Amino acid sequence: MQPRDAIADGLLEITKHHDIVVLSPDNAESTRAKTFAKKHPERFIQCGKTEQNMIGIAMGLAKEGKNVYAISHANPGRTFEQLKIASINNSNIKIIGTHAGLSSGKEGIHTLEDISLVRTLQNITIIAPADAHEARKAAIAAAIIHGPTYIRIGREKQPEVTKNSQFTIGKAEIMTTGKDCTIIACGNMVHEALQAAERLTKQDIECTVINNHTIKPLDKHTLLSSAKLTGCVVTAEEATNGLGNAVAELIGQQSPMPMRIIALNKHGQSGTPEELRAHYGLTADHIMTAVKEAILQKCENICTIIPEQHGMIETSFPFRISGGGIIKNIPGLHRALLTMDDTTFLQHCNKNKNDFSTWIREVFKKETLAEELEKKKTRLAMASTLTRWLK
Amino acid sequence: MKDLSLIANHIRQDIIRMLTRAESGDTASSLAVVDILVALYFGILKHDPRKPDWKERDRLFVSNGQVAPALYATLAHAGYFAKKDLLTLRQFESRLQGQPSTLVPGVEFNQANLSIAIGSALAAKMDGKTHHTYCLLADYEHQQGNLWEAILFTGSHRLKLTTIIDRSGIQADGHTEDILPLESLRKKYEAFNWNVIETDGHNIPHIIEAIEEAKNNKTTAIICHTTPGKGVSFIENKVWHKAPTKAQEKIALAELHAT
Numbered sequence: 001m002q003p004r005d006a007i008a009d010g011l012l013e014i015t016k017h018h019d020i021v022v023l024s025p026d027n028a029e030s031t032r033a034k035t036f037a038k039k040h041p042e043r044f045i046q047c048g049k050t051e052q053n054m055i056g057i058a059m060g061l062a063k064e065g066k067n068v069y070a071i072s073h074a075n076p077g078r079t080f081e082q083l084k085i086a087s088i089n090n091s092n093i094k095i096i097g098t099h100a101g102l103s104s105g106k107e108g109i110h111t112l113e114d115i116s117l118v119r120t121l122q123n124i125t126i127i128a129p130a131d132a133h134e135a136r137k138a139a140i141a142a143a144i145i146h147g148p149t150y151i152r153i154g155r156e157k158q159p160e161v162t163k164n165s166q167f168t169i170g171k172a173e174i175m176t177t178g179k180d181c182t183i184i185a186c187g188n189m190v191h192e193a194l195q196a197a198e199r200l201t202k203q204d205i206e207c208t209v210i211n212n213h214t215i216k217p218l219d220k221h222t223l224l225s226s227a228k229l230t231g232c233v234v235t236a237e238e239a240t241n242g243l244g245n246a247v248a249e250l251i252g253q254q255s256p257m258p259m260r261i262i263a264l265n266k267h268g269q270s271g272t273p274e275e276l277r278a279h280y281g282l283t284a285d286h287i288m289t290a291v292k293e294a295i296l297q298k299c300e301n302i303c304t305i306i307p308e309q310h311g312m313i314e315t316s317f318p319f320r321i322s323g324g325g326i327i328k329n330i331p332g333l334h335r336a337l338l339t340m341d342d343t344t345f346l347q348h349c350n351k352n353k354n355d356f357s358t359w360i361r362e363v364f365k366k367e368t369l370a371e372e373l374e375k376k377k378t379r380l381a382m383a384s385t386l387t388r389w390l391k
Numbered sequence: 392m393k394d395l396s397l398i399a400n401h402i403r404q405d406i407i408r409m410l411t412r413a414e415s416g417d418t419a420s421s422l423a424v425v426d427i428l429v430a431l432y433f434g435i436l437k438h439d440p441r442k443p444d445w446k447e448r449d450r451l452f453v454s455n456g457q458v459a460p461a462l463y464a465t466l467a468h469a470g471y472f473a474k475k476d477l478l479t480l481r482q483f484e485s486r487l488q489g490q491p492s493t494l495v496p497g498v499e500f501n502q503a504n505l506s507i508a509i510g511s512a513l514a515a516k517m518d519g520k521t522h523h524t525y526c527l528l529a530d531y532e533h534q535q536g537n538l539w540e541a542i543l544f545t546g547s548h549r550l551k552l553t554t555i556i557d558r559s560g561i562q563a564d565g566h567t568e569d570i571l572p573l574e575s576l577r578k579k580y581e582a583f584n585w586n587v588i589e590t591d592g593h594n595i596p597h598i599i600e601a602i603e604e605a606k607n608n609k610t611t612a613i614i615c616h617t618t619p620g621k622g623v624s625f626i627e628n629k630v631w632h633k634a635p636t637k638a639q640e641k642i643a644l645a646e647l648h649a650t
Contacts, residue, residue, distance in 0.1 A: 021517070045513065050540035053506045057544070060510015063500065064518075068510075081537075085502045089493070 101238030103154035115242025178206025546584030
């Protein structure tokens with residue numbers, strides 16, 4: 001099911017209990033507002049192309065107690081002045097923006113800046129559901145909260161990721177947990193983030209993936225707790241840095257740490273959404289690269305915090321690196337891993353042995369750390385584990 | 392009706408005092424709309440100052456926010472709040488904000504416009520309510536594109552909605568017909584399928600008559616021909632978007648026969 005159909009279903013479901021009115025600016029067919037209009041013609045208002053007027057009408061209806069949904073192709077740029085008035089009045093209007101991000105593909109014109117724009121307004125709730133299930137839940141949940149709300153969805157069917165999830169506006173959902181990096185995603189990028197996390201496990205890198213469907217208000221507690229545990233963050237969204245900026249503001253002020261933002265920073269062009277996502281850097285592969293960069297930076301940063309000699313016993317049984325070099329303590333191993341080439345690494349760590357783990361166990365008697373390192377078969381995964389330990 | 396003229400005169404005096412004290416605000420536009428507001432609040436609107444949220448009240452949405460001083464003074468004279476509060480206009484932490492604010496009892500919406508009035512009127516129609524919705528607009532607002540979206544929309548819907556246009560002919564940079572001509576405003580509205588009535592915006596009985604007539608007709612725009620700065624000779628017909636000085640206040644109040 002496409003998210004727009006799911007939203008139309010959701011609205012039909014709640015019309016019994018809520019005084020719903022749906023508005024459309026001449027795109028009822030493609031936004032599926034028509035599904036609602038057919039069942040409840042008396043609750044549907046066709047506004048023609050008067051999109052700014054439509055938001056004004058929505059505010060007038062809401063003022064008189066109607067639960068108004070203005071459903072349109074995502075384009076808050078055109079109606080920004082009206083949205084500001086809605087923000088000032090805390091007007092109870094719900095705006096559904098369809099065809100957001102690169103999802104209108106071959107049209108060649110894409111709405112990318114919507115989240116960033118709307119995020120500057122006070123009182124407005126912003127939701128980017130991850131799939132059709134969540135789109136439906138979001139549309140239903142929006143009927144209960146009071147205040148302007150913007151729900152942005154893509155055009156096409158998205159892989160199901162939230163079928164069994166609880167959905168609460170403002171509550172981020174932890175999809176998987178890991179210790180190396182936190183990936184915070186919204187919309188269709190949640191699926192890509194899950195894919196990236198799954199593939200990274202093959203390199204012994206474990207990620208926490210958070211479905212951050214509500215960009216405003218941000219679930220600071222969940223995001224921050226997870227970020228602090230992993231020590232680095234990657235955000236992913238099919239928009240200009242809306243989610244990315246929100247998370248950067250949080251991390252920058254509360255707990256600075258390495259961060260990468262996967263977002264769109266260029267206007268699109270015609271092409272299938274898949275072609276465009278690959279071209280503009282919005283795939284699981286791009287997330288994987290960003291995660292590795294963030295982890296590497298996290299590992300490098302710890303070097304400046306913990307001097308090589310400080311507080312660490314130097315052993316008289318140093319680790320001799322194949323091809324030259326001596327490691328005398330645990331921070332030294334951490335540092336060596338960051339600069340070592342892969343061939344050298346593989347000579348010490350392969351399916352038959354893990355010299356690093358053995359050295360830690362036999363020389364330093366750190367059994368837990370040795371066990372953790374034993375499971376890691378890549379330099380980065382091992383360095384990330386040591387970074388956590390050194391902290 | 393003589394009483395209403397007297398109320399209008401007192402409101403004009405208050406406007407002069409408010410703006411002088413505030414040291415800012417739009418005197419010419421505020422003085423221009425006083426008779427329209429008096430006609431509405433004392434002759435037309437079904438309203439109850441003791442119950443500003445009364446559901447059956449007629450709705451007035453004020454789109455031309457720069458006439459806030461006139462609106463506040465009228466509301467105070469109608470009994471929505473104490474007249475002494477008027478002198479707090481535009482002061483820090485006063486509810487009398489520079490633009491009409493819902494902090495003030497009787498104000499329907501912050502930064503209202505015709506589209507919001509349409510939405511309110513549509514809700515009334517859906518719910519079978521009998522109250523009427525009004526929107527007060529400035530003439531120069533017709534230079535804005537989104538207003539024409541609303542005018543086009545209203546022309547094709549039967550709503551209990553009347554717009555009242557303050558046709559004072561002035562705007563920020565000068566006279567409307569010099570800046571970007573609006574004439575013929577009547578023909579423009581008629582082309583958008585509206586009924587149009589033109590009237591003297593300072594003749595209160597005529598304004599009331601026009602609004603009553605509009606109620607029984609299809610969606611109507613009442614073009615009220617007003618004089619900017621009405622009642623104060625040195626402001627009349629001037630592009631005077633500022634506050635009087637202390638010395639000017641004295642002269643203005645004398646002209647308005649303030650006691």
